[in-house]
Amino acid sequence: MRSNLxxxxxIGWRSIWRNKRRTLISLFSIVIGTGIPIFFxxxxxxxxxxxxxxVARLMSGHITYEHVEYRxxxxxxxxxxxxxxxxxxxxxxxxxxxxxxxxNLQGVAHTAKGSVGISLMGVEPEKEITISFLPENIIExxxxxxxxxxxxxxxxxxxxxxxIDIGKKFVFTTNNVDGELTEELFRVKxxxxxxxxxxxxxxVQSDIGIARKVAGLxxxxxxxxxxxxxxxxNHENFIKxxxxxxxxxxxxxxxxxxxxxxxxxxxxxxxxxxxxxxxxLVVIVLFTMFSTILMxxxxxxxxxxxxxxxxxxxxxxxxxxxxxxIFFGLIACPLGALLGISLAKWVEGYDMMDMFGGKAxxxxxxxxxxxxxxTPLFSLPLILQISIFFFFAVQLLSILxxxxxxxxxxxxxxxxA
Amino acid sequence: xxxxxxxxxxxxxxxxYDNGKVITKALQGIDLKxxxxxxxxxxxxxxxxxxxxxxxxxxxxxxxxxxxxFNGKDFNSLTNKELSIIRRNQIGFVFQNYNLLPVLTAYENxxxxxxxxxxxxxxxxxxxxxxFKEMELEGLENRxxxxxxxxxxxxxAIARAVVTNPLLVLADEITANVDSKTAQSLLMxxxxxxxxxxxxxxxxxxxxxxxxxxxxxxxxKDGRIDKEELSSENI
Numbered sequence: 001m002r003s004n005l006x007x008x009x010x011i012g013w014r015s016i017w018r019n020k021r022r023t024l025i026s027l028f029s030i031v032i033g034t035g036i037p038i039f040f041x042x043x044x045x046x047x048x049x050x051x052x053x054x055v056a057r058l059m060s061g062h063i064t065y066e067h068v069e070y071r072x073x074x075x076x077x078x079x080x081x082x083x084x085x086x087x088x089x090x091x092x093x094x095x096x097x098x099x100x101x102x103x104n105l106q107g108v109a110h111t112a113k114g115s116v117g118i119s120l121m122g123v124e125p126e127k128e129i130t131i132s133f134l135p136e137n138i139i140e141x142x143x144x145x146x147x148x149x150x151x152x153x154x155x156x157x158x159x160x161x162x163x164i165d166i167g168k169k170f171v172f173t174t175n176n177v178d179g180e181l182t183e184e185l186f187r188v189k190x191x192x193x194x195x196x197x198x199x200x201x202x203x204v205q206s207d208i209g210i211a212r213k214v215a216g217l218x219x220x221x222x223x224x225x226x227x228x229x230x231x232x233x234n235h236e237n238f239i240k241x242x243x244x245x246x247x248x249x250x251x252x253x254x255x256x257x258x259x260x261x262x263x264x265x266x267x268x269x270x271x272x273x274x275x276x277x278x279x280x281l282v283v284i285v286l287f288t289m290f291s292t293i294l295m296x297x298x299x300x301x302x303x304x305x306x307x308x309x310x311x312x313x314x315x316x317x318x319x320x321x322x323x324x325x326i327f328f329g330l331i332a333c334p335l336g337a338l339l340g341i342s343l344a345k346w347v348e349g350y351d352m353m354d355m356f357g358g359k360a361x362x363x364x365x366x367x368x369x370x371x372x373x374x375t376p377l378f379s380l381p382l383i384l385q386i387s388i389f390f391f392f393a394v395q396l397l398s399i400l401x402x403x404x405x406x407x408x409x410x411x412x413x414x415x416x417a
Numbered sequence: 418x419x420x421x422x423x424x425x426x427x428x429x430x431x432x433x434y435d436n437g438k439v440i441t442k443a444l445q446g447i448d449l450k451x452x453x454x455x456x457x458x459x460x461x462x463x464x465x466x467x468x469x470x471x472x473x474x475x476x477x478x479x480x481x482x483x484x485x486x487f488n489g490k491d492f493n494s495l496t497n498k499e500l501s502i503i504r505r506n507q508i509g510f511v512f513q514n515y516n517l518l519p520v521l522t523a524y525e526n527x528x529x530x531x532x533x534x535x536x537x538x539x540x541x542x543x544x545x546x547x548x549f550k551e552m553e554l555e556g557l558e559n560r561x562x563x564x565x566x567x568x569x570x571x572x573x574a575i576a577r578a579v580v581t582n583p584l585l586v587l588a589d590e591i592t593a594n595v596d597s598k599t600a601q602s603l604l605m606x607x608x609x610x611x612x613x614x615x616x617x618x619x620x621x622x623x624x625x626x627x628x629x630x631x632x633x634x635x636x637x638k639d640g641r642i643d644k645e646e647l648s649s650e651n652i
Contacts, residue, residue, distance in 0.1 A: 004532060004535065007529070007532045007533070010521075010525075011521065015520050018519070018520060303518060306512065306518075307518070309475070309510050310529065310530050311502065311505020311530060312501075316533075410472075410477045411477050414516075
């Protein structure tokens with residue numbers, strides 16, 4: 001059987017090169033069919049990975065620890081306590097890169113020009129510099145430092161709307177944890193620009209100390225504890241473990257998908273669109289190749305008949321046709337993967353706005369601005385998944401030729417010679 | 418050369434082709450015996466059933482009724498797979514259009530059936546090379562069929578048919594596509610294989626040159642054997 005298989009493989013391999021031009025066209029269509037989706041997926045998944053990481057680091061981490069009711073109504077009077085101990089425990093976990101303590105306050109900023117509803121996030125500035133991209137996006141003034149009492153950084157659009165500049169002040173009105181109205185005066189230390197209308201227009205960061213003071217929280221209380229993990233993709237089981245071992249009665253660990261459902265939904269929809277595009281491409285490629293493979297088998301009916309006459313078994317002919325499509329897949333799918341990866345590598349580092357035009361402000365997902373610099377994600381499992389998917393899709397093409405060859409009549413074919 | 422060992426015994430073979438509207442009676446009660454060492458030819462006008470009979474003897478087709486006993490085995494009781502194994506191991510075919518596999522070299526074409534039989538490489542090489550030497554095909558081993566003349570291709574096809582030392586070689590109009598000189602040399606070669614290796618040949622042909630070489634001539638007419646005659650010249 002081994003020598004038979006070698007013989008069948010040899011005949012199959014040489015048969016596909018019998019009509020070189022036809023074979024090259026078929027291979028080209030599979031290469032393109034595999035390469036283009038890999039290219040798009042590398043780029044898109046890279047964007048998503050970057051976006052998720054940026055947003056998670058800016059907001060409340062890949063995993064967030066917060067009050068069990070905070071998600072339904074993120075009000076100032078829902079906080080979690082005993083946070084220093086929890087923070088220390090989490091930082092000793094090897095899966096966790098770092099954590100960020102956050103006090104969120106929803107309120108209104110007033111200046112002589114007017115009032116704007118804002119979200120003030122109290123953070124630890126020295127940590128925030130290492131975690132978030134916001135400190136790098138300061139376009140005027142400086143970012144916060146530890147112990148900055150009444151200094152804040154504000155978005156460019158908010159600064160414009162409130163007509164405030166570096167060193168200028170505004171009044172922030174909010175409720176403390178007891179539900180009492182409270183006011184605080186803040187001065188602008190820096191102005192940032194992220195490209196997101198929401199963040200640039202309604203987001204303010206201050207030192208966590210002053211935020212706690214305004215809210216009436218102790219040093220052991222936070223609105224949220226953001227957790228930055230090493231592997232943001234697979235954290236469902238990790239969250240369950242944390243919930244069991246670390247969470248207090250009122251606290252709950254949630255994934256970024258639950259914290260930012262808009263972002264998660266948009267990414268899911270985008271991924272579905274790309275997958276649909278990929279399936280359409282598969283259908284087009286298969287359709288292109290189908291006639292080639294079918295014709296290549298049917299024009300050899302007499303050859304197959306004479307092989308059967310010489311004593312070859314039907315199964316051996318079926319294996320030969322199947323091997324021919326395997327050869328197509330084995331040659332073209334890796335080349336397609338290489339093409340997709342090379343294209344993605346080639347555009348790496350380019351700014352999408354330079355390539356396709358448009359405004360960076362328009363590139364938002366779930367209200368968050370996207371980094372327009374192309375940073376592909378070369379995920380080996382994903383690339384293998386697409387290549388293998390295409391490989392098996394190509395194998396489907398051998399079904400009809402195999403069926404038709406299994407029905408040939410030796411005498412009819414030899415008579416027609 | 419007839420040793421009286423019966424290889425094929427046909428009894429009352431009837432073959433009808435039914436296309437749904439018309440039934441064509443191709444063979445109408447053929448009784449025939451072929452013995453080891455025979456060098457026989459079937460002749461007759463077009464449509465007399467030569468090729469149909471050859472296909473039935475070669476296990477390529479089944480008779481509508483009647484029995485085919487090949488080397489003691491009744492084809493009616495065998496499955497298609499078993500018939501295929503008989504073709505592989507005991508019957509050689511030479512076709513009018515050679516039917517060599519265009520992607521295999523002359524050597525590989527001749528080696529093909531030996532590989533199907535799982536003969537080890539060294540034995541395959543020895544058998545094919547010896548045969549190529551005997552058939553004056555030396556030096557053509559690595560040529561593809563398209564690089565060979567019609568006569569050379571037919572020699573390779575004959576080599577492929579006899580390399581396994583089959584009980585019977587069936588040759589269908591093998592001189593139809595070659596000139597008379599080449600036809601003569603092919604027949605001389607087959608006659609030599611018949612005499613030296615005791616390989617049984619059964620030809621189907623219109624060509625009178627083939628008749629000149631045959632020791633038994635079977636004349637077919639309207640699906641029946643009209644006459645069987647022995648050629649005293651070649652016995």
